[in-house]
Amino acid sequence: MRHVQRIVRPNGDVHLYFRKKGCPSHRLKAGWGTVELEAEVEALLKTYAPQKPIAGTIRAAIIEYERADLPGLAESTQYEYRLILKEFYQDLGALPASTITPAFLLKLRDAWATRGHRAANVRLQVLKNVCWRPMVAGLIQGDPFATVGQVRRPADAPEPHPIWPEGVFSTVLDAALEQRRFGLARAISIARYTGARREDIARIPRTARQNGRFSFLSGKRKVPVDIAEDPRLSAILDATPATQPLSEWQRTRTAAKRRTETTAITLAFNMDGRPYTADGLSQELEKLIQALRKAEKIDGADYGFHGLRHTRGVELALAGCTDAEGAAQLGHRSPNSFARYRRMADRVRLGEAASEKVARLQERRSS
Template identity: 35%
Template sequence: MKLISAAVPTVGTALQLEALLTDHADKRVWDLLDDYLASPDFLRLSASTRQEYRRVAGHLHDHIGHVALDQVRRPFLRSLRDRWALDGHRAATLRLQLLKNACRPLIDDEVLPLNLFFGVNRVKGRGRCAEPHPVWTPAEVADVLAACAHMPGLVRAVGLARYGGFRRDDLCRLPTTARVREGARVRYRWRSGKSLIGIEHLEDPRLTELLDERTTSAAPTIAYNRRGGAWRPRQLSQALARVLGRLEGKGKVRSGLTWHGLRHTRGVELAEAGCSDAIIMAQLGHTTDRSAQIYRRQASRRRLGDVGQELVNASVLFHPTATVSPDDGWHIRPRRP
């Protein structure tokens, strides 16, 4: 029986806190999951994230749904994380994040401990790094575009990712109505599927040239598959993987290139052009400046690497008799009289 009533005087009183604890005393983990899947915090997520979380929620419901709330403590969470780690770092991270999201309302209400997840760190994958997506070189982009010239829809997708910075999932559903002509210029007006924010910017002239010279289709999306229909995310990834596999076998591209690497290439290009974090966020549809900082760091590292070699070249030219010792660095040989 619920003890909260209209007679409760103010929020945060001892009486109401006791009532909250009594109200949730019989709840179990599956109740938290059901409440979260119907909450506004869940419904505001992108469609792909909601679908993935529903799948993960089914797994949690079957395995730990019967666990009572008073058993959800840090030792229990650590044991869960260690057990989930055997299924891979991605599975463990998704399950832990979903459980954290489901527990958040009760943590805010102080029904669960405020530091419940403190020290329960995510499982890191092997070889995890802060910049997992290599930046494409101009030659690699040109080789890929030439290799898939017989698939104009795939060429369009590569061009949109490289010169527009579009995410893979956005490429699959970017409608033709998002591309609006304004005289000699083309403008994009669309809504990002992941960050759920409106984006508006001019089209890169290189992308305009690439799209205008390719045949169009009756598909409602700008990029399309062989059948003239909209791409599916996995189908698009497989199409690019086949092209990259052939080119990698010929030694024309490096291994590890991805769709998201094309987006990073656009971000680094913006950073090298001197764009601020706010400009990069507006161009690529980011809601925070974290990715913009990564792009600027990559651009700065590239410039500093070039500057370092130029300084070495200038030093060698200034001291033409200088030699390099593998043990203790530079030695200047005296000139002969």
């Protein structure tokens, strides 16, 4: 019978359980094949049947957002947002949209802030996305999100995506090459010298390199990027294999057992010569970073692909790129997105200028 699992115990007793994906399990009381069993299962199905959301509730707004707006976001963003939407569906879904007032929103923000400033700010953003349509429809008065700001990042909080010093980049690159992780070495080089996101790097095809140009589609905002290939990137890509070569062990095995060497279709590839997933790429880099940190070859374990993107952004700003030029390089849709890198570069310049002044002061004192 559908949704009924029959389990026979070692002593011969038969137990029946209600099983349906997304529903809690229940032990059934009626006997196998009886009318009472069918009625019991039918009652449980009605209990857990999805209820049509009441118009004007946050639950209805969530469903509309998932249908109309969520599919347009990057896959990694969708995954994170769906977890938060599930939380909203359970905790806030039954409330009318008019409940979202500045006072109510402030209480929510402060409660979320106990999990960390990012947890609170992401939830504020997702809830704002959900409430956009109810605000347009007049179900929510004004824009309460304009009144309640985000939670400030604590001054003592570590940088979540630290910039890579040149020495760290060289150490990680050399380690990847020594371990014959050529695809990973290519991936971190692409991130360093183009600022591409890991999701983009995982699917950039070999044809992205044409006539000294490097072109790809920025996946998050679907922005085309077409830039002159950095000579430092060219040197690394030209010096590494275009696909993962067979190991000595694989070459000694019979053809029936060894891995077949195939031509990679992407510039970055895993140890099997196949394209990385975005998560797989991050995991491979994280394992390498952790091992190097444990061996005390680098100073931290928080270096990642987004930090390489920041590194490229600050480098562009230090080189004097305008916001529009930097945005075009990094695949931003709006020049305003590049302003953060210009501010970071300004701090670097100020720090270097201060160091130079101190050095000149020491020279004058010595003379």
